[in-house]
Amino acid sequence: MSTTSDKPGVVHDAPRYGDRIFAGAATGAGVLILLVLAGVAGFLLWQALPALTASPADVRGGEGLAHYIFPLAFGTILTALIALVIATPLSVGIALFITHYAPRRIAIALGYVVDLLAAVPSIIYGLWGVYVVAPASVPVATWLSTWLGFLPFFGPDPSASGRTTLVVGVVLAIMILPVMTAVNREVFLQTPRLHEEASLALGATRWEMIRQAVLPFGRSGVISGAMLGLGRALGETMAVAIILSVAAGVHWDIIGTANSGTIAADIALQFPESSGLDVNTLVASGLVLFFITLLVNMAARWVIARRSDFSGAN
Amino acid sequence: MPDTDLDAPDQPSLTTVHEPTTSTSSPLGGMPLLRPTLPRLAPPLMLLAAFAVAVVLGLTVSSLNPVALLAETAVLYGAAIYTTSAVVEGRRNAVDRLVTVVVTTFFLLALLPLVSVLLEVVRDGYKRFDVTFFTYSMRGVVGEGGGAYAAIMGTLIITALTTVVSVPIGILTAVYLVEYSKGSRLGKVLTFFVDVMTGIPSIVAGLFAVALFVLFLGPGARAGVIGAVALSVLMIPVVVRSTEEMLRLVPNELREASYALGVSRWRTITKVVLRTSVAGIVTGVTLAVARIIGETAPLLVTVGTTTSSNTNPFSGRMATLPVFSYYEYAQPGIPRGPYLDRAWAAALTLIIIVMALNLIARLVSRFFAPKTGR
Numbered sequence: 001m002s003t004t005s006d007k008p009g010v011v012h013d014a015p016r017y018g019d020r021i022f023a024g025a026a027t028g029a030g031v032l033i034l035l036v037l038a039g040v041a042g043f044l045l046w047q048a049l050p051a052l053t054a055s056p057a058d059v060r061g062g063e064g065l066a067h068y069i070f071p072l073a074f075g076t077i078l079t080a081l082i083a084l085v086i087a088t089p090l091s092v093g094i095a096l097f098i099t100h101y102a103p104r105r106i107a108i109a110l111g112y113v114v115d116l117l118a119a120v121p122s123i124i125y126g127l128w129g130v131y132v133v134a135p136a137s138v139p140v141a142t143w144l145s146t147w148l149g150f151l152p153f154f155g156p157d158p159s160a161s162g163r164t165t166l167v168v169g170v171v172l173a174i175m176i177l178p179v180m181t182a183v184n185r186e187v188f189l190q191t192p193r194l195h196e197e198a199s200l201a202l203g204a205t206r207w208e209m210i211r212q213a214v215l216p217f218g219r220s221g222v223i224s225g226a227m228l229g230l231g232r233a234l235g236e237t238m239a240v241a242i243i244l245s246v247a248a249g250v251h252w253d254i255i256g257t258a259n260s261g262t263i264a265a266d267i268a269l270q271f272p273e274s275s276g277l278d279v280n281t282l283v284a285s286g287l288v289l290f291f292i293t294l295l296v297n298m299a300a301r302w303v304i305a306r307r308s309d310f311s312g313a314n
Numbered sequence: 315m316p317d318t319d320l321d322a323p324d325q326p327s328l329t330t331v332h333e334p335t336t337s338t339s340s341p342l343g344g345m346p347l348l349r350p351t352l353p354r355l356a357p358p359l360m361l362l363a364a365f366a367v368a369v370v371l372g373l374t375v376s377s378l379n380p381v382a383l384l385a386e387t388a389v390l391y392g393a394a395i396y397t398t399s400a401v402v403e404g405r406r407n408a409v410d411r412l413v414t415v416v417v418t419t420f421f422l423l424a425l426l427p428l429v430s431v432l433l434e435v436v437r438d439g440y441k442r443f444d445v446t447f448f449t450y451s452m453r454g455v456v457g458e459g460g461g462a463y464a465a466i467m468g469t470l471i472i473t474a475l476t477t478v479v480s481v482p483i484g485i486l487t488a489v490y491l492v493e494y495s496k497g498s499r500l501g502k503v504l505t506f507f508v509d510v511m512t513g514i515p516s517i518v519a520g521l522f523a524v525a526l527f528v529l530f531l532g533p534g535a536r537a538g539v540i541g542a543v544a545l546s547v548l549m550i551p552v553v554v555r556s557t558e559e560m561l562r563l564v565p566n567e568l569r570e571a572s573y574a575l576g577v578s579r580w581r582t583i584t585k586v587v588l589r590t591s592v593a594g595i596v597t598g599v600t601l602a603v604a605r606i607i608g609e610t611a612p613l614l615v616t617v618g619t620t621t622s623s624n625t626n627p628f629s630g631r632m633a634t635l636p637v638f639s640y641y642e643y644a645q646p647g648i649p650r651g652p653y654l655d656r657a658w659a660a661a662l663t664l665i666i667i668v669m670a671l672n673l674i675a676r677l678v679s680r681f682f683a684p685k686t687g688r
Binding site for chain 1 (some may be wrong): 379381406407409410413414417418419420421423424425427430431434435438461482483484486489490491493494495500501503504506507508509510511512513514515516517518519521522524525526528533534547550551554570578579580581583584596604605607608609610611614615618636638640644654658659661664665667669672676
């Protein structure tokens with residue numbers, strides 16, 4: 001397909017081997033990427049197979065694979081959702097600030113500054129979370145426990161170290177903020193100028209213009225950005241592994257001492273000391289994580305792709 | 315984008331055009347043509363007052379930390395500006411001013427963690443940021459002393475290996491997508507899955523590399539090259555996306571001019587298209603390197619760590635900077651002090667490398683970008 005230029009009737013002085021080789025290499029690289037993605041699923045499945053077929057008593061925890069993975073999947077989704085709840089309004093606000101409020105001249109520089117948040121390695125977020133955020137969260141957790149203790153999320157005994165699901169959620173929110181802000185920024189900038197100007201010309205204030213023109217236009221972009229952020233939060237490893245103090249089982253209390261672990265952090269914590277069937281078990285949990293994030297990411301990309309087909313912005 | 319009309323702060327200025335006509339008494343039956351607005355100096359003064367009250371509050375009632383200060387200032391100022399504006403200018407303008415406060419606060423709130431992270435890393439990292447740290451490995455070190463020489467070498471070797479694998483594949487794929495695919499099915503599928511691939515969790519990439527090398531080295535193997543494969547899975551899609559974006563910016567006229575001179579397709583691509591976009595590609599690759607150089611999780615499961623220096627990525631465990639930092643934190647000896655200091659010093663080194671790479675990338679794109687427009 002790459003040599004479509006060699007149609008019958010086109011006269012060549014000599015066969016252009018350079019062209020063929022280069023086109024072949026380019027196509028090959030593309031195919032290789034698809035093979036790698038298929039390989040990720042395939043090799044994980046291959047290495048997870050022994051754990052899938054093992055008798056429940058042999059799997060770590062002694063009660064079967066599902067019993068081992070379910071609390072971790074619960075913790076993964078709970079922390080990611082907390083992060084999403086915090087980061088979504090923030091990222092919309094920041095993107096609006098950069099696109100519609102900040103002085104035009106420094107707006108691009110402000111965008112870079114937000115992007116720098118994504119450049120900080122996750123191990124550093126982990127150390128920062130343990131030594132800065134966790135201690136600072138203790139009074140907040142105490143307050144939540146005292147006044148909102150009737151909710152299942154806020155148990156009666158807040159953790160004294162602050163290494164809780166809530167703190168992990170906050171740190172994850174900071175980590176996914178740049179991705180979400182970048183997507184929101186892009187769609188807000190694509191709002192047709194005529195819509196904005198029409199709204200302003202009818203006497204709308206800036207906020208009314210944003211509500212009438214920018215937000216409706218950007219809604220699907222915001223949704224897909226949130227899903228991309230969700231995908232990142234689900235897969236985040238080191239920050240969670242360092243901050244969270246984990247206890248086995250499902251825990252709804254997000255400020256207590258016992259917290260459900262996450263799949264990614266559990267792999268990072270257990271893998272270096274594991275061998276044999278334990279490795280297969282961890283790979284199986286990694287496979288679950290892979291499929292969860294794959295679904296979330298595909299949904300997000302599908303929303304984006306569908307949007308660019310219909311928005312008329314491109 | 316010329317956008318000055320949006321940034322014009324007050325709409326009422328438009329109505330001043332009609333001012334001359336107001337000399338005749340109330341043309342609209344008593345309805346004023348000029349809407350009353352807050353004096354120009356009122357908002358900044360109110361902001362100052364809100365800040366002062368927040369400081370006093372911080373000193374007396376709550377604690378004086380930046381988050382509380384920012385939140386209290388924002389709430390006080392928001393309440394003040396909303397009520398005064400609602401009284402003077404009407405509810406719609408009051409809401410508008412309130413949203414401005416909220417949006418600005420959100421932005422400042424996002425800056426706090428960045429500043430806090432940098433401060434914390436510098437404050438705890440500088441203690442061991444010395445010559446010993448960069449020239450010694452951890453072999454035989456218990457307690458104080460020792461350094462990250464082996465880890466730095468390991469990070470450089472594995473990152474170089476990853477870059478060597480990822481950059482050609484990434485650039486060639488981008489070339490395929492922009493120059494060859496032309497709406498073909500493979501092109502569409504590839505674009506979609508490259509995007510999806512950017513979202514693969516890093517730990518899953520690590521597990522993939524582990525599973526792949528069970529084929530070659532058997533279970534339980536650790537080597538730098540396994541880590542490089544894992545990191546490549548993370549780096550390739552980033553390189554593809556940024557390169558693709560840059561190639562699409564190359565004007566079609568350049569390609570057509572080259573073809574018109576009888577230049578073959580692959581020479582046009584290498585000598586014209588890639589040459590034109592080289593600054594953008596270098597920027598993209600630098601940012602991709604900055605992204606993967608701090609990855610910890612995939613290296614933790616593929617490369618492991620070791621105390622002595624190992625410069626052969628094809629055999630045995632290697633120390634790397636992020637994993638070094640993690641183990642110094644997670645498995646310290648007694649007393650903990652020297653281990654934590656080394657963990658923070660490694661974090662500081664890492665963040666300096668990442669920030670430097672980001673800076674280089676921005677500078678390259680600024681100074682070597684092709685001139686557009688004549």
